[in-house]
Amino acid sequence: MTDAALRIAIPEPRPRGAPLWLRRRPELVLTPLVFLVLVALWQAVAWSGVVSAFVLPAPSAIAASLVAGLRSGLFLQHGLVTLAEAAAGFAIAVAAGLVVGTLIAEIRLLERTVYPCLVAIQTMPKIALAPLLVVWFGFGPGSKIAVAAIISFFPMLVTTIAGLRDTDRGRLDVLLALGAAPLRCLVSAKLPGALPHVFSGLSIAAVFALTGAIVGEFVGASAGLGYLIVQANARLNIPQVFALLLVLGGIGVLAYGTIQALRRRLLFWAPKEERSSP
Incomplete structure (x- = not known):
């Protein structure tokens, strides 16, 4: 049997070590591991009594409060209110x-x-503007929507301007040479070229809109996660405050992830770095 036949018949040994998926995406293991280590250290500090449970409650107490709020439907009821206010403010800011x-x-x-x-x-x-907006729009959802829209407006404004001015000059020169009107240049070249910048603004604005809704609820509200935080803080229910912060963090991550998924879906024609950048 020739050497070539031997190389075909005998498979080459696979390199030993970590699986391929782990070598490509080590953060899938490292991120949960770091989180678990931090939670374990936090729990140990809480059990040791070095820090008062009133100041820094144990993760187990926070988890119990989180589960209780989710099971009772309290967090869901008020979370939908905050999410609706943030979504309305986000839509206004984007437009x-x-x-x-x-x-x-x-x-x-x-x-x-x-x-x-x-x-x-x-x-x-x-x-500082939130109390004035409450006077103008009342204690209802209008003032929260206004705060969310104002906070998330500027990121959309800046990224839109930057994207339109970052248009490929060669593409514009071709359109102008063909006699295209300014409106045609805007629709055919500038707006599509600005989409990567616009999606960066959308990612920032989505998080800012949630922050604006919470700020508005801190000033004056009768519903929403911000309202629950104020009430829990007044009752000195610190574990519930931490639980509500976890809920807000989850909503923020979900909103950011949704924008990033839409970015990868719609910007399939863009370079890889523009599809995945924040």
Whole structure:
């Protein structure tokens, strides 16, 4: 039997070590491991009595409060209220950011007159505006939606402007050489080229909208997760406060993950780094 036949007949030994999926995605194991280590250390500190349970409750007490809130439906009921307020504010911010950002990017006069005013408004602490918005829109969901929209508007505005100005110049030159009107250039070249930047703004705005809804509920509300946090803090129910923070974190991760999934789905034509970047 020739050497070539021997190489075909005898399979090459597989390299020993970690599985291929683990070598490619080590974070799938390392991230849960780090989390478990931190929780174990936290639990040990709580059991040792070094830190008062009133200041830092044990993870087991937080988990019990989380399970109780989910089973009773209390967290779900108020979570839907907060989610609806954040979603409405997010939708308003996205629509306004896209429209205003496009106008500023296309009209130089607006950039010189309107954009500085928007930057000045952005520098104001939003928590200072929340009481004023409550006076204007009342204690209902309107004031929470307004806070969420204001906080998440600026990321959409900035990323839209940056995306429209980052258009491939060669593509624009081809369209202009063919006699395309400015509106055709905007629709055919600038807006598609701006989508990676826009999705980055969407990811940030989704998280900011949730923060805005919570800030509005802190100021004055009768429902929502922010309202529950204020009530739990007033009752000195610290484990429930931590449990509600975990619920908010889960909602934020879900919103961010949804935007990233849509980004990978819709930007299939873009380079890999633009499909996966935040």
